[in-house]
Structures are given as C-alpha cells and as structure tokens.
Amino acid sequence: MKKLFTPEIKIALVAIAGVVVLFFGMQFLKGLSLFSADKHYQIKFTNISGLSTSTPIYANGFKVGAVKSIDYDYAHPGDPITVGVAIDKSMNVPSGTRADIISDLMGNVKVELILGKSNQMLAENGVIDGRINDGTLGTMKSMVLSIQKMLPKLDSILASVNSLLADPALKVSLHNVKQITSNLTTTTQEANTFLAQLNRSLPVLTDRAGKVLNNANGMMVNANGGITEARGAIRGANGMIATLNDKVNGIDVQGTMAKVNTALEHVNSLTAKLNSNEGSLGLLINDASLYNNLNSTIRNADSLMVNVKAHPKRYVHFSLFGRKDK
Numbered sequence: 001m002k003k004l005f006t007p008e009i010k011i012a013l014v015a016i017a018g019v020v021v022l023f024f025g026m027q028f029l030k031g032l033s034l035f036s037a038d039k040h041y042q043i044k045f046t047n048i049s050g051l052s053t054s055t056p057i058y059a060n061g062f063k064v065g066a067v068k069s070i071d072y073d074y075a076h077p078g079d080p081i082t083v084g085v086a087i088d089k090s091m092n093v094p095s096g097t098r099a100d101i102i103s104d105l106m107g108n109v110k111v112e113l114i115l116g117k118s119n120q121m122l123a124e125n126g127v128i129d130g131r132i133n134d135g136t137l138g139t140m141k142s143m144v145l146s147i148q149k150m151l152p153k154l155d156s157i158l159a160s161v162n163s164l165l166a167d168p169a170l171k172v173s174l175h176n177v178k179q180i181t182s183n184l185t186t187t188t189q190e191a192n193t194f195l196a197q198l199n200r201s202l203p204v205l206t207d208r209a210g211k212v213l214n215n216a217n218g219m220m221v222n223a224n225g226g227i228t229e230a231r232g233a234i235r236g237a238n239g240m241i242a243t244l245n246d247k248v249n250g251i252d253v254q255g256t257m258a259k260v261n262t263a264l265e266h267v268n269s270l271t272a273k274l275n276s277n278e279g280s281l282g283l284l285i286n287d288a289s290l291y292n293n294l295n296s297t298i299r300n301a302d303s304l305m306v307n308v309k310a311h312p313k314r315y316v317h318f319s320l321f322g323r324k325d326k
Contacts, residue, residue: 044127094118094121
C-alpha cells in the first residue's frame with residue numbers, strides 16, 4: 001500500500017500553509033481585521049498628504065479602523081481622491097462626521113474622525129468629507145513667519161548682549177556682586193549668632209519682664225487708690241464750691257453796688273470842691289496869693305525868731321526891783 005502523504009505532498013502543504021500564514025500576517029500587520037466583519041465607508045480628500053493603506057483611523061483617540069484602499073483618478077487629477085476605510089462594525093458613524101489627516105513631527109500619519117452631533121447614522125458605504133489638519137506641523141508652519149520677522153530683532157538683541165558682555169564694567173559689577181554676596185554671608189552668620197544669643201537671653205528677659213509687669217500692676221493698684229483719694233478731694237472741693245456759691249448767692253450785690261456808687265459820688269463831689277475855689281481847702285490849693293501870704297508870714301516869723309535869739313533882752317526882762325525905763 002502506497003503512503004497517502006509523500007514527502008513531496010508534505011512539502012507542498014507546508015508551503016501552502018506558509019503562504020496563507022504570510023498573507024494573513026501581512027493583513028494583520030496592515031491593521032486589517034482578519035476574522036470580524038467591518039463596515040466600509042468612503043472618505044473624499046483633495047490631498048491625502050502621504051496617506052497609505054493600513055493607516056489607522058481613530059475616533060476620540062481610540063483606534064476604530066484602518067484605511068483599506070486609495071482610489072486615485074489618473075484621468076481626472078483634479079477630482080477628489082476616494083479613500084476606502086474599514087470601520088469596526090460596532091461603531092456607528094453619525095451624519096455630519098468629517099475625517100482629518102493628522103501628521104506628527106516624526107512623519108507618522110493617522111486619520112481622526114470628528115464625529116457629528118446628529119442622531120441620524122451614516123449608512124454603510126456612505127461618503128465622509130475629509131481634510132488635512134496639519135496639527136503640530138501646521139502650528140510650526142504658522143510660527144515660521146513670526147520667527148522670520150523676529151530674526152532681525154534677535155540679531156540686534158544679540159549684538160547688544162555681546163557689546164554688554166564685552167564691557168569691562170560688567171566684570172567689575174560681577175566682582176562687586178561676589179563681594180556683596182560674601183558680605184551677605186558674613187552678615188547672615190552674625191545674625192544667626194545674634195539670634196542664638198537672643199534665644200539664650202530670652203528666658204531671662206521674659207522673667208525680668210514678668211517682674212516688671214508685677215511691679216507695674218502694684219503701681220496701678222496704688223494709682224487706683226490715689227485716684228480714689230483724688231476723687232474724694234474733688235468731691236470735697238465741689239462741696240466747698242457749692243457752699244461758696246450759697247454764700248455768694250446770699251450777698252446783696254445790688255445794695256452793695258448802690259453804696260459803692262454813693263461813695264464814689266461823694267468822692268467825686270469832694271474832688272470837684274477841692275478843684276474849685278470854694279472852701280478853705282479849695283482856696284488853699286487853688287489861691288496863689290494865700291500861698292504867698294503864708295510864705296511871707298513864715299519868713300517873718302523866722303526872722304523874728306532869729307532876732308529873739310540874737311537879742312533876747314529886748315523882748316524879755318526879769319527884775320526883782322521893778323522895771324527900768326530905757
């Protein structure tokens with residue numbers, strides 16, 4: 001009996017199995033689903049920007065499918081490029097959904113589905129609008145113009161910085177900064193030493209402050225006693241003032257003032273008489289002849305007294321035998 005599987009047949013079966021495994025392996029590496037049925041859609045692009053088959057498709061950052069085919073119309077190059085995609089069958093694509101081609105800095109390309117807000121779902125083999133979203137590269141492209149405008153300013157700034165760095169005064173300033181930093185370090189050390197001494201002295205100072213506060217409290221108690229005594233003295237003074245007010249209120253001020261006015265009138269009358277020629281005092285004060293006569297009389301009296309002293313016998317004579325005629 002001949003063998004059913006000859007070596008040649010075995011080699012052929014192994015080769016066929018290898019080809020099948022290689023085919024499905026390639027499909028798997030391309031990102032295509034091997035054993036599940038996918039929904040197919042078409043995306044229209046004016047420029048696919050390096051898009052290729054097996055490019056992954058994402059929705060909200062999650063991979064939902066892959067590019068399956070790219071149909072480029074060579075007869076009409078201006079027409080949109082149709083890209084066939086396979087989306088997981090569990091994925092429902094709302095109407096109004098669009099697809100963006102996004103490229104990163106490493107050159108990797110992916111398709112991001114921007115899902116629509118409609119409650120109506122897109123039918124299978126439906127058309128999705130596509131566009132190119134430059135992403136980070138687009139942002140960098142937009143920054144290129146701004147950078148080009150900034151280059152002259154940067155050049156002038158660098159020139160100014162170079163001239164500033166070449167200035168000898170900068171070295172002197174840096175040296176001064178170094179010296180200031182050294183001084184600050186020394187000052188900090190001294191401050192730390194002072195704080196340490198202060199921490200050691202703080203309990204003693206606190207104790208002394210407590211004693212001072214106790215003495216101050218005693219002084220405040222004494223001061224309160226003095227204030228009480230002062231209040232008593234003030235009440236006594238208020239009583240004296242009240243008594244004085246009562247006495248002042250008892251004085252007949254109007255009668256006293258009337259008597260004072262009468263006395264002033266008498267004084268005024270006396271003064272008027274003295275200034276006039278009436279009365280002896282008025283004549284004595286105001287009459288010059290009376291003054292002159294009085295002076296003459298006094299001079300005569302004085303001359304008489306001098307003559308009496310010089311010749312007393314002319315005026316006085318004592319005799320036991322009688323008077324003799326001269």
